[in-house]
Amino acid sequence: MQFENLLYQQADGIARLTLNRPDKMNALSPQLVAELKTAAQHVAQDESVKVLIVNGSGRAWSAGVDLQALNASIQGGQFAADQILRDGNEFIHTLQTMPQVTIAMVNGFCYTGATELMLAFDLIYAAEEAKIGDTHTKWGIAPKWGMTQRLPQMVGILKARELSFTAQPISGREAERIGLVNRAVPLAELEATVQEVARQILDNSAQAIAAMKSLYYQGMHTTLREGLAIEYQAQFAINDREEFLRNFRENKKR
Numbered sequence: 001m002q003f004e005n006l007l008y009q010q011a012d013g014i015a016r017l018t019l020n021r022p023d024k025m026n027a028l029s030p031q032l033v034a035e036l037k038t039a040a041q042h043v044a045q046d047e048s049v050k051v052l053i054v055n056g057s058g059r060a061w062s063a064g065v066d067l068q069a070l071n072a073s074i075q076g077g078q079f080a081a082d083q084i085l086r087d088g089n090e091f092i093h094t095l096q097t098m099p100q101v102t103i104a105m106v107n108g109f110c111y112t113g114a115t116e117l118m119l120a121f122d123l124i125y126a127a128e129e130a131k132i133g134d135t136h137t138k139w140g141i142a143p144k145w146g147m148t149q150r151l152p153q154m155v156g157i158l159k160a161r162e163l164s165f166t167a168q169p170i171s172g173r174e175a176e177r178i179g180l181v182n183r184a185v186p187l188a189e190l191e192a193t194v195q196e197v198a199r200q201i202l203d204n205s206a207q208a209i210a211a212m213k214s215l216y217y218q219g220m221h222t223t224l225r226e227g228l229a230i231e232y233q234a235q236f237a238i239n240d241r242e243e244f245l246r247n248f249r250e251n252k253k254r
Contacts, residue, residue, distance in 0.1 A: 001042060005032040007057070008039055013050040013202050015043050015100075022058030027066035028113050030084040036117075037091040044098035050206045051198045052098070054121070055105040061130070064112030067139065085144045088113070092120040092145060096217050099210035101201050105194045106130050106172065107187065116145035119154065122213060124180070125194050126172035127187035132180065133169030153220065155180050204241075211236040 001008045007018040017039050019026035026032075036054075043052050056062055065084070095102045104118045106126035112135045118124060126132065134151065136143050152160040155178045163170070172184035185193050201209065215234060219227035 001039060003035045003039065005029065006035040006039060010046075010049065013048065014053060014198050015046070015049045015051070016053045016055070019054070019056040019062050022056075022060075024066065025058070025060035025063035025109060026056045026114075027063045027068075028084075028088075028117075029066040030087070032066075033084050033087045033091065037087045037094065040091055040094040040098065043100060044094055049100055050209075051101050051103065051201050052095075053103045053105055053194060053198065055107050058108070060109040061104070061106045061118070062111075062114035063109055064114045064135070088117065088145045092117065095120045095122075097214075099206065099213070101209060101213070103194060103198065105190060106132065106181065107190060109169075111135050111169065112139070112141075113143075113145060116143060116147045116150075119146065119150040123182050123197065125190065125197065126175055126181045126184045127190050128171060128173045128184045129187050130172035130175070130184070131169040132172065132175050133167065134164045135167045135169075137164060138167035205238060207236065207238040207240045211238060 003020075005019070005021050007016075007020045009016045009018075017036065019032065019036075021027060021029070021032060040052070043049050101123065102121045104121040104124045106118060106124060108127065108130055110118055110126075110130060110132045112133070115132060115134055118132070134143075134147055136147065147164070148160075151163065154160075155163070159178055170178075170180075172181065175181045176184040183193065211234070215227075215231050218230050222230065
């Protein structure tokens with residue numbers, strides 16, 4: 001696939017999307033968000049892909065929504081240009097419903113709308129040097145991609161309020177401490193860390209992972225009682241490790 005603001009690579013069960021507007025710190029223009037949506041929808045249908053990694057080129061993962069490109073459409077703290085809002089939410093929906101494991105590799109600055117997108121990934125790994133923040137209040141804009149709902153789920157309501165009300169970014173290291181990212185490592189080690197996690201995922205049943213991913217997301221939107229019922233009643237076709245299990249049983253008999 002060819003895009004104007006996005007690089008796409010695929011090999012050995014791993015797809016990678018690289019936000020590629022380094023001169024704009026990968027700011028989320030309407031076109032870039034539309035390309036993200038299209039690329040994610042493509043990956044979701046590709047059974048050869050087991051893991052999707054998204055990173056940014058240059059110094060940023062993404063500086064957030066491109067306010068310069070959308071300045072004329074901001075009215076009363078709301079975006080009048082609703083196509084980018086729809087595309088962003090469709091991208092998030094695709095991330096969370098695709099069978100593949102999605103990984104945000106946050107290599108640098110990650111602000112506002114980009115942080116909202118980051119929150120939708122299954123796993124998040126960040127450079128210790130990265131700066132992650134919610135600056136909606138700094139710019140006088142209300143969130144539309146789930147910030148007020150997903151951020152408290154991840155870090156708790158008090159910390160979420162603090163991050164949003166102060167608009168102060170935190171380091172990747174602090175993001176790990178409060179549970180906003182899975183792990184923070186020096187930038188020089190970030191690529192190797194994410195690749196190792198991806199390889200560990202590839203060693204396991206993709207069908208079982210897809211089943212568990214679905215159950216995790218369903219459970220997040222229900223009570224514990226309802227979630228337990230959903231898990232117990234769920235039926236999934238999982239057969240991509242049958243040969244492994246046969247070999248395990250045979251070796252155990254020897």
